Amino acid sequence: MASHRRPKQPNRARVSVLTAMAAAAVALTSQAAHADPKPTVKDVKAKVDDLYKQVDKATDKYDGAKDQESKLQKDVGNLQDKVARGQADLNAMRDALGSMATAQYRTGGIDPSVQLFLSADPDTYLDKASTMDQVSSQQADQLRAIQSKQRELAQERLEAQGKMKDLADTRKELGEKKKQVQSKLADANKLLNSLTAQQRAQMQQEDQERANRSSERVALGKGVPASQRAAVAFAAAQTRLGDLYVYGSTGPNTFDCSGLMMWSYAQAGVSLPRTSQAQGTVGPHLSMSQLQIGDLVIMDGGSHVGMWAGNGQVLHAPHTGTVVKYEAVSDMTFDYGVRVG
Incomplete structure (x- = not known):
């Protein structure tokens, strides 16, 4: 009499593995079917041309920043020369006032008004001296000239400091523009290097x-x-x-x-x-x-x-x-x- 045995059931773990393998195979097949094709020479050229247009824009901004840097550097140099000349003029004026004080000392002591100027804040000197009624016309003219020169020199130094800050900012901007240009060029080179030697030659x-x-x-x-x-x-x-x-x-x-x-x-x-x-x-x-x-x-x-x-x-x-x-x-x-x- 024939034996009627029930067919052996497949191991559940084995089924799971086989199912996973099948799913992976389907996924790989699907990915292969939908994978992006390798870019053609025409595609790469179009992208590279677009990048070069972006490089043009970045280069134009770089050129502008570089030109501004050159102009500011010239301005800073001129202002520094002007400040140096102004300081020399101021020193000469002070020397002249010192000579006056020396002459006064030899003839019997320094005029109190000159002594006050040499020891006090020049910006408030004239107001104080006028209340003393001790400034001659010649001395007043010399002291006013020194006071005016000091203020002028302070303004020139302030302007020079502002220009130097502008120059530092422009140099920072110049560095950023240069990085933008180099980044775009690197992207273009990366695309070109994705081509074969034959494609690049073409x-x-x-x-x-x-x-x-x-x-x-x-x-x-x-x-x-x-x-x-x-x-x-x-x-x-x-x-x-x-x-x-x-x-x-x-x-x-x-x-x-x-x-x-x-x-x-x-x-x-x-x-x-x-x-x-x-x-x-x-x-x-x-x-x-x-x-x-x-x-x-x-x-x-x-x-x-x-x-x-x-x-x-x-x-x-x-x-x-x-x-x-x-x-x-x-x-x-x-x-x-x-x-x-």
Whole structure:
């Protein structure tokens, strides 16, 4: 007679383990199916370009802080020289008063009014001396001059202290702006390093081909300079083609965007302000159709500047990792042109 045994029940612990393994396998499969694909060269380039635009904005603020630091340093130096000269003048005036006291002593004792001045607070001296009716006209003039010089010197010292505080604050701000630029550049480099060597070579080749096409178009273009000075500035800028971009640099061998404009126009005897934002205010604003060779081209919300080269091209220093070159304005965000007066 056949035996009818009940089938052996699976161990509960074994079931739990198998269930967990199955769930994990499903989860891994799902994650693999939904994992973000590796970024393409196009994706990385778009992100890097956006970071470089942010670098432009940070660099413009850095340039502004650096320019302010330079001006404040000059102001502080001038004020310190002024204070030193004022102190020398005050010492000479006191020496003259001392000579008067010496002469009076030799002839029978120091005039009480002079003695009072030498031993009391000069700011209250004249009031006290006038009540004594012991100040001669000559002595009163000398004492008033000393009192006035002391007050002037105190004011100059106060102004110098204020400028030195401004300088310290600006240097702190400069350090912060520099960190912002370096942080953005580090992010861009991190993205570029996520590409393979082959992908980076592809990106560089595409950039070079685009730059070559732009250079060829500029060579064929025949534009009219905005002025004689603009012609000289443009010719100067052309001599810097191929020079390396370095943020915060104004030449003669490395440049940032506004530094290149500043240096180029300086060769024509024109002094431009340091930042692209400020350079956008030096003359009337122009539409793209009004641009002539040598006009400034303000881009990317005022954070970038180049020079109009004609035939739809801008000569500029783009960003870190590039050189001074021509580039189609259609590849950038045009704001307005500026004719340098």
